[in-house]
Amino acid sequence: MELVLTGVTKTYPNGVKALNDVTLTIPRGMFGLLGPNGAGKSSLMRSLATLQAIDSGTMTFDGIDITKEPDRLRDVLGYLPQDFGVYPKVSAWDMLDHLAQLKGLSHRRERHELVKALLVKTNLWEHSSRRLGGYSGGMKQRFGIAQALIGNPKLIIVDEPTAGLDPAERFRFHNLLAEISEDVVVLLSTHIVTDVADLCRNMAILAGGKVILAGHPLELMKGLEGRIWKKFVTAEELEVIARAMPVIAVRRVAGQRLAHVFAQTKPDGDFLAVEPDLEDVYFQALSHSQQAA
Numbered sequence: 123m124e125l126v127l128t129g130v131t132k133t134y135p136n137g138v139k140a141l142n143d144v145t146l147t148i149p150r151g152m153f154g155l156l157g158p159n160g161a162g163k164s165s166l167m168r169s170l171a172t173l174q175a176i177d178s179g180t181m182t183f184d185g186i187d188i189t190k191e192p193d194r195l196r197d198v199l200g201y202l203p204q205d206f207g208v209y210p211k212v213s214a215w216d217m218l219d220h221l222a223q224l225k226g227l228s229h230r231r232e233r234h235e236l237v238k239a240l241l242v243k244t245n246l247w248e249h250s251s252r253r254l255g256g257y258s259g260g261m262k263q264r265f266g267i268a269q270a271l272i273g274n275p276k277l278i279i280v281d282e283p284t285a286g287l288d289p290a291e292r293f294r295f296h297n298l299l300a301e302i303s304e305d306v307v308v309l310l311s312t313h314i315v316t317d318v319a320d321l322c323r324n325m326a327i328l329a330g331g332k333v334i335l336a337g338h339p340l341e342l343m344k345g346l347e348g349r350i351w352k353k354f355v356t357a358e359e360l361e362v363i364a365r366a367m368p369v370i371a372v373r374r375v376a377g378q379r380l381a382h383v384f385a386q387t388k389p390d391g392d393f394l395a396v397e398p399d400l401e402d403v404y405f406q407a408l409s410h411s412q413q414a415a
């Protein structure tokens with residue numbers, strides 16, 4: 123069971139090429155799709171969810187041609203859109219029960235068992251009679267996952283589900299995703315690097331509609347070993363350094379600027395070697411692709 127994309131291209135009527143020849147193989151487990159605003163993540167996810175057509179390329183999931191057999195895909199799909207809205211006056215129980223009916227679960231008792239199981243799983247059981255309008259952001263996102271899980275989907279697509287969650291809610295959401303991803307394909311989009319670092323065995327970075335890097339997070343980090351260096355700098359020093367070598371990122375640490383640079387050997391000055399993390403991978407890939415463009 124895997125999701126295979128080849129040459130997926132999508133141009134909107136206004137001329138924006140949101141996806142440009144995207145080729146990816148997405149195996150079972152959690153896959154992280156990382157990219158800045160406007161990279162094309164939602165465009166890819168909406169196309170996979172059969173909500174919009176692509177211009178060219180193929181998308182297949184577990185023997186299903188998504189373009190030619192959208193109904194078959196919908197039967198195995200769970201989707202949490204980026205702009206997931208809820209009906210504020212409806213309770214979680216009533217909404218899930220309604221959505222389960224729409225999904226074809228007509229047997230009342232079975233459906234009620236499923237709704238209860240989903241609310242328990244997403245830790246919303248004790249709030250199931252509350253109006254969705256009174257839910258916090260994290261609760262809404264967990265409700266979003268509950269609705270995406272109706273009908274035992276084999277392909278779960280979640281579009282930036284952790285944006286705006288506090289650390290405790292993010293942690294809870296991570297655990298929930300990790301639990302459900304064992305036997306299915308979960309495609310998670312985010313611009314939060316630690317989401318991918320914490321959760322995903324496989325990942326890709328999307329920028330300007332193109333896949334600029336794909337692989338296993340651990341291997342990608344290893345690939346940068348010995349080539350990332352750090353130094354606390356002033357604004358003036360940073361300018362000088364940036365002329366000499368690629369500055370991957372400038373982080374704020376305790377109110378100071380910490381520059382991460384890319385260099386094959388230790389640069390002159392008081393640079394220290396850094397154990398590369400996924401943020402280094404991400405920013406190195408982005409700056410590299412910008413230079414190439």
Ligand SMILES: Nc1ncnc2c1ncn2[C@@H]1O[C@H](COP(=O)(O)OP(=O)(O)OP(=O)(O)O)[C@@H](O)[C@H]1O
Pocket residue numbers: 134135136138139140157158159160161162163164165166204313
């Ligand atoms: N319906 C649309 N019509 C025209 N252009 C669109 C449409 N949807 C998206 N775009 C454009 O396509 C590009 C990719 O957008 P998309 O929403 O897929 O990116 P994203 O990676 O999901 O970004 P974000 O992190 O901000 O959600 C952007 O330039 C965007 O402005």
Ligand SMILES: [Mg+2]
Pocket residue numbers: 163164165204281282
């Ligand atoms: Mg998006």
